[in-house]
Amino acid sequence: MLVLAHISDLHLDGSARATERAERVRDHLWGLPGPVDALLVTGDIADHAAEPEYEEAARLLGLREDGGSAPAPFPVLTCPGNHDSRAPYRKALLGQEPSGAPVNSVRVFEGGAVLMCDSSVPGEDDGALEEETYAWIEATLDDLGGRLPVLLAFHHPPVALHHPLPDSYQLGRPEALAALMERRPEIAGLITGHAHTPAATSFAGRPLVVGPGVTWTLRLPWEGEQIADRDAPVGLAFHILTDDGRLTSHFRVV
Numbered sequence: 001m002l003v004l005a006h007i008s009d010l011h012l013d014g015s016a017r018a019t020e021r022a023e024r025v026r027d028h029l030w031g032l033p034g035p036v037d038a039l040l041v042t043g044d045i046a047d048h049a050a051e052p053e054y055e056e057a058a059r060l061l062g063l064r065e066d067g068g069s070a071p072a073p074f075p076v077l078t079c080p081g082n083h084d085s086r087a088p089y090r091k092a093l094l095g096q097e098p099s100g101a102p103v104n105s106v107r108v109f110e111g112g113a114v115l116m117c118d119s120s121v122p123g124e125d126d127g128a129l130e131e132e133t134y135a136w137i138e139a140t141l142d143d144l145g146g147r148l149p150v151l152l153a154f155h156h157p158p159v160a161l162h163h164p165l166p167d168s169y170q171l172g173r174p175e176a177l178a179a180l181m182e183r184r185p186e187i188a189g190l191i192t193g194h195a196h197t198p199a200a201t202s203f204a205g206r207p208l209v210v211g212p213g214v215t216w217t218l219r220l221p222w223e224g225e226q227i228a229d230r231d232a233p234v235g236l237a238f239h240i241l242t243d244d245g246r247l248t249s250h251f252r253v254v
Contacts, residue, residue: 002111004151005029005074006040006237008193009213011083012056013047021214022060025234028254030062036074036238037109042193042211043081043120043155045093054092064095077107079116081155081194082125082169086118102133106140112149112188112241115140119154119171127156127194128172134180146186149245153191157210159203163220165227166195178204188245196228198235198251207247211237 007029010022029039041061046053058064062072080089080103087098094103102118115137119127129137141150158174160167171177181187181204189207196213197220212235216228233253240248 001243002109002241003035003037004040004114004239004241005036005038006042006191006211006239007214008042008155008211009044009081009196009215010041010057011044011047011213011215012053012060014052014056018047018215019056019060021234022057025214025236025254026060029236030070030073037111038075038077038107038114039072040114040116040153040191040211040239041076041078042153042191043079044083044193045078045081045089047083049083049085049088051088051092054088058093058095063093075107077105077114077116077153079103079105079154080118080120082120082127084120086120086122102130102136104133104136108144108148111243112151113144114151114153117152117154119156125169126172127154127169129154129177134176137180141184141186144186148186149188149241149243150184150186151189151191151239151241151247152187155192155194157192157194157208158190159201159208161195161197161199161201161210163195163197163218165218166197169194174203181206186245188241189247191239198237200249207249209237209239209247209249211235212251212253
């Protein structure tokens with residue numbers, strides 16, 4: 001069994017408000033009494049894709065030994081969103097050489113594997129998985145050999161969530177992802193962010209779970225005209241992936 005914490009859309013911008021909300025959820029997660037195998041952070045980590053914003057994220061998330069904060073008690077897995085930029089993301093958040101290539105990574109656990117995929121499109125708010133990313137997913141799944149259930153995590157949901165804002169910037173070419181999932185039964189579900197609202201639906205016959213936003217919560221059309229509820233508490237999710245590929249999700253606020 002794999003237990004994953006999940007946050008999204010920190011939108012760190014150097015403001016005291018953004019920092020406080022990120023620190024609040026960080027302190028909650030770091031202080032959990034029970035075991036968590038990893039934390040997933042599904043994009044829009046920075047608000048303006050500036051290096052100082054990623055340096056702050058690295059400090060807050062304990063990703064860098066020189067970050068000045070206690071390291072995370074579990075692996076922290078990240079992927080970019082539409083507010084992120086690949087070169088400063090690599091340099092200041094991950095401590096890698098700057099590059100414009102998709103930021104994809106895999107983490108294999110005893111109870112499953114998580115593929116963190118880059119759905120960002122440089123200079124655009126729309127999402128897409130590039131052919132390079134699809135090839136990487138296929139090769140990674142080949143290497144795993146179908147022996148573990150797999151979660152794909154990325155920023156942009158591939159389906160409508162029934163709000164005009166996130167639905168304007170979905171994942172492009174969802175049929176390509178659906179075709180991949182049809183070929184790959186080991187994919188147990190999809191984990192995304194972007195919409196700033198906790199949501200659960202399905203895609204290609206498998207669970208799709210959208211994590212809440214750290215910075216603010218989306219008001220749905222029937223909840224009022226103001227789109228952003230900036231006073232809502234910080235949200236997070238917990239996902240449990242069992243050995244037989246069943247995905248269960250729980251949502252919390254702090």
